[in-house]
Amino acid sequence: MSDEAIRMTCKEFEEILNDLDRAGMPEGALREQALAHAESCGSCARLLTETESLGFALQAISAEDSDRRAPAHVEAALLQAFRQEKKASPHPRIWWQMAALATAAAVLLALGFSLRDHLWMGPNPPDANVIPTSPSGQPVETGMGSPSVLSADAVAPEFGSGFVALPYADDAGSMEGAAVVRVALSRSALATLGVPVVDATDTNEVPADLIVSVDGTPQAIRLVSEVTTN
Amino acid sequence: MNTASELIIDVGLLRRIVAGDEAAFTILYRRKHPAIYRFALHMSGNASIAEDVTQEVFMTLIRDAKRFDPARGTVSSFLFGVARNQVLKRWEQNRRLVPLPDDGDHTESGMGRNGSYEKIDSSVSAYRNGNGNGTYPAGYDEFASRETIGRVRHAIGTLPENYREVVVLCELEEMSYEEAASALDCPVGTVRSRLHRARTMLLEKLREPQRVRRASAVGE
Numbered sequence: 001m002s003d004e005a006i007r008m009t010c011k012e013f014e015e016i017l018n019d020l021d022r023a024g025m026p027e028g029a030l031r032e033q034a035l036a037h038a039e040s041c042g043s044c045a046r047l048l049t050e051t052e053s054l055g056f057a058l059q060a061i062s063a064e065d066s067d068r069r070a071p072a073h074v075e076a077a078l079l080q081a082f083r084q085e086k087k088a089s090p091h092p093r094i095w096w097q098m099a100a101l102a103t104a105a106a107v108l109l110a111l112g113f114s115l116r117d118h119l120w121m122g123p124n125p126p127d128a129n130v131i132p133t134s135p136s137g138q139p140v141e142t143g144m145g146s147p148s149v150l151s152a153d154a155v156a157p158e159f160g161s162g163f164v165a166l167p168y169a170d171d172a173g174s175m176e177g178a179a180v181v182r183v184a185l186s187r188s189a190l191a192t193l194g195v196p197v198v199d200a201t202d203t204n205e206v207p208a209d210l211i212v213s214v215d216g217t218p219q220a221i222r223l224v225s226e227v228t229t230n
Numbered sequence: 231m232n233t234a235s236e237l238i239i240d241v242g243l244l245r246r247i248v249a250g251d252e253a254a255f256t257i258l259y260r261r262k263h264p265a266i267y268r269f270a271l272h273m274s275g276n277a278s279i280a281e282d283v284t285q286e287v288f289m290t291l292i293r294d295a296k297r298f299d300p301a302r303g304t305v306s307s308f309l310f311g312v313a314r315n316q317v318l319k320r321w322e323q324n325r326r327l328v329p330l331p332d333d334g335d336h337t338e339s340g341m342g343r344n345g346s347y348e349k350i351d352s353s354v355s356a357y358r359n360g361n362g363n364g365t366y367p368a369g370y371d372e373f374a375s376r377e378t379i380g381r382v383r384h385a386i387g388t389l390p391e392n393y394r395e396v397v398v399l400c401e402l403e404e405m406s407y408e409e410a411a412s413a414l415d416c417p418v419g420t421v422r423s424r425l426h427r428a429r430t431m432l433l434e435k436l437r438e439p440q441r442v443r444r445a446s447a448v449g450e
Binding site for chain 2: 015018050051053054057058060061062064065066068069070071074075077078079081082083085086
């Protein structure tokens with residue numbers, strides 16, 4: 001027996017014991033040292049025999065179970081589900097991308113108009129068309145500058161319809177930190193969001209509230225009808 | 231087939247599945263589902279739960295195949311990860327999924343549809359697997375008697391779940407440490423140390439009857 005083999009301690013032997021029967025582990029020299037140590041140590045030899053016995057039993061169980069598989073009805077049910085899923089959304093990827101692009105474009109346009117109004121018409125434009133509000137309908141601070149934030153009193157009385165989720169919206173649980181943003185959207189932009197409009201060629205903009213998630217993606221929309229107070 | 235070529239085939243199948251190719255789904259299901267089913271069976275101890283878990287895993291694939299990220303591991307690891315979450319979810323719902331009758335008869339057991347380990351006909355020919363084909367590894371007759379195999383199978387079922395899952399993945403499904411780590415979403419070192427501990431626990435459980443026999447002999 002070599003000196004190196006004798007030098008391997010029982011603790012070191014136990015550390016690599018379970019890897020002795022794994023392919024490629026441990027390296028050849030270390031394996032030889034371990035086996036040589038077992039020859040010189042009664043308790044480690046016994047441990048090696050027990051471990052080998054366990055390894056064979058595990059291999060036998062693996063072989064015994066190798067033909068176990070789910071019944072055929074599971075595959076049949078899955079194939080049916082696959083067909084239904086594909087039938088329900090033939091081109092989901094393209095539709096989602098188009099909807100997301102259209103929404104992003106609409107929001108950018110609205111924000112652009114808002115910024116233009118803010119820059120050209122002074123700090124408190126009477127017709128500012130972006131009014132951040134809380135989900136309850138109250139205005140919220142967005143950090144975009146005080147000129148665009150109106151107090152609750154400043155918001156004209158309104159009839160707000162309920163929010164409608166946009167086609168690609170996340171689930172409700174992921175809406176933490178979302179904000180409601182008041183925008184004015186053209187009827188054609190509304191149509192791209194799936195909101196039914198009577199006349200898409202009408203150039204008048206429609207005020208609407210968007211729920212925007214933390215990552216900036218619009219999640220839901222509601223139309224707002226402002227009531228003339230005078 | 232090595233892991234790299236397997237991954238290439240699996241990823242190619244996944245792409246076709248995303249594009250709506252039913253044949254690709256069927257091929258992938260048939261390639262992967264037996265291991266997923268066996269994992270769920272070993273973890274839950276219940277055939278009908280294993281069926282449900284298998285179905286849920288592949289439903290996830292149908293609905294959301296894009297969740298798979300090749301940078302994070304193989305398709306198998308991904309599927310085992312989903313299966314593991316499904317099993318854990320069921321554990322949360324019912325913590326009594328694996329009733330293990332300790333009747334002292336551990337000669338041979340299998341996981342039955344009724345939620346408990348059922349005895350399998352012990353007349354199943356030694357050296358042959360459950361379907362009567364295939365042979366056990368060389369040395370089987372010397373080291374792994376049917377009694378030992380039965381006791382090991384039972385002992386696996388009594389391991390805490392985080393130890394049992396590494397035994398199932400690394401020993402019964404013969405996954406590498408890296409693949410198991412990816413499936414379990416933990417470092418390779420954790421898999422290695424858990425497997426080491428699990429095997430030590432199994433050995434201790436296998437020694438128990440010998441200790442009992444010795445103690446009763448001394449008592450007599």
